[in-house]
Amino acid sequence: MYIEEAKNFVGQEVEIKGWLYNSRSSGKVQFLLVRDGTGIMQCVISQNDVGERLFKDAEKVTQESSLIVKGIVKQDERAPGGFELVIKDLTVVQIASDYPISPKEHGVGFLMENRHLWLRSRRQWAILRIRSTIENSLREFFNERGFILIDAPILTPAAAEGTTTLFETDYFGVPAYLSQSGQLYMEAACMAFGKVYCFGPTFRAEKSKTRRHLTEFWMLEPEIAYITFEENLQLQEEMISFVVKKVLANCKEELKIIGRDTKPLEKVDPPFPRIHYRDALEILRQKGKELKWGDDFGGDEETLISNEFDKPVFVHHFPEGMKAFYMKPDPLEPQTVLAADLLAPEGYGEIIGGSQRIDDYNLLLQRIKKNNLNLENYKWYLDLRKYGSVPHGGFGIGLERTLAWIAKLPHVRETIPFPRLLEKIYP
């Protein structure tokens, strides 16, 4: 039996295979908190039931030792979770000695050094289960809408955007780079399959040392042929709302463990507010932040704007030249591009960046040259504008930042099993 199914086994004899999370004893009774990956269950062992020998064995089981217990499932208000196991038999698989993570407080540095063990603790268990739910619901959302999953390459010959933030590696004697984005490849794929998305790791060698940055993070990038800018925003707000609803429905226990107030999440429903870049500047001016046309927002600015709303908010129509080279100028106001960032509430900042892509061959060629990109590398990308070019667009959603917001975590490093941070790659 798995612990999460305990309520279906009341009165029955079952076997739990797991690890000792913690134990307490009181003379001739011991309480073993056993975890099996699906949950934690209090198991009671009394000397009168099992005899002195087995009782003594149980006393020797240390924190995180692996063990198998057999007994009867009982409903009991005194047990955390409402169910406990009355132990009849216990087998030790392996005794763990000197487990470094005690039930008391630890610092982040120590916990990160022991990330491989930290994953076993309750809070990390809850967070990573929410991560799994988010990933699954994202896939479900796109699969239900007829999107085709296209895996983008991780080794690439050139940069999608800037060249300073790339991890370089040797590819049989020529330089190759770890992917920064699958987007350009998705543009090719959407011309073949109509609606596509990729979901995988991306790499940024930025020397960023903040609560919002990882050097390796996961991004989901849809790309849709013939989509309009407005349809793109609708897709994003429907996707976010779908994911939040799935987490609220499927992760009640996990949200409780991490102490997440779910009220702000319950408000997440389309439509999301839309703020023109020009009006975002005005909001900031009223808050005492004077920015010039063309200035980008930092973390503080994003927080000021998102705090004006109790839902995620789109900021759109950024000045041309401020964003990536492939973004399409709005024909109605050509000094801006048809791009939008989605800012999460509660100060979590940008979780989505999306845009219409340039579909005109000559304009794209001009932009590539203007950005000093090597034309050789973009020949195939230009081909897409040569052979049946169509209006198209898409976006990229950062998984870790989305999870940090939904779980209201102070730092993204807890949102990924093994975070890769500035100059840190162990374990």
Add this chain to the structure above:
RNA sequence: UCCCCGUUAGCUCAAUUGGCAGAGCAGGUGGCUGUUAACCACAAGGUUGUAGGUUCGAGUCCUACACGGGGAGCCA
């Protein structure tokens, strides 16, 4: 790359003006028949990040370096 803070027992932290390095947890031993990060008792645990300097005397003051944390820029 820049700014700020920190580094004392395995872990989390104390240590007054520069004057005998100390708790809790973990680990050890013993006790307790319903515990909830259980509790009680006892014992053990230290080259105070490294290198130099000031001083009768440095965990404490100064300099450099290393490592860690937070933030800026940049970005999802």
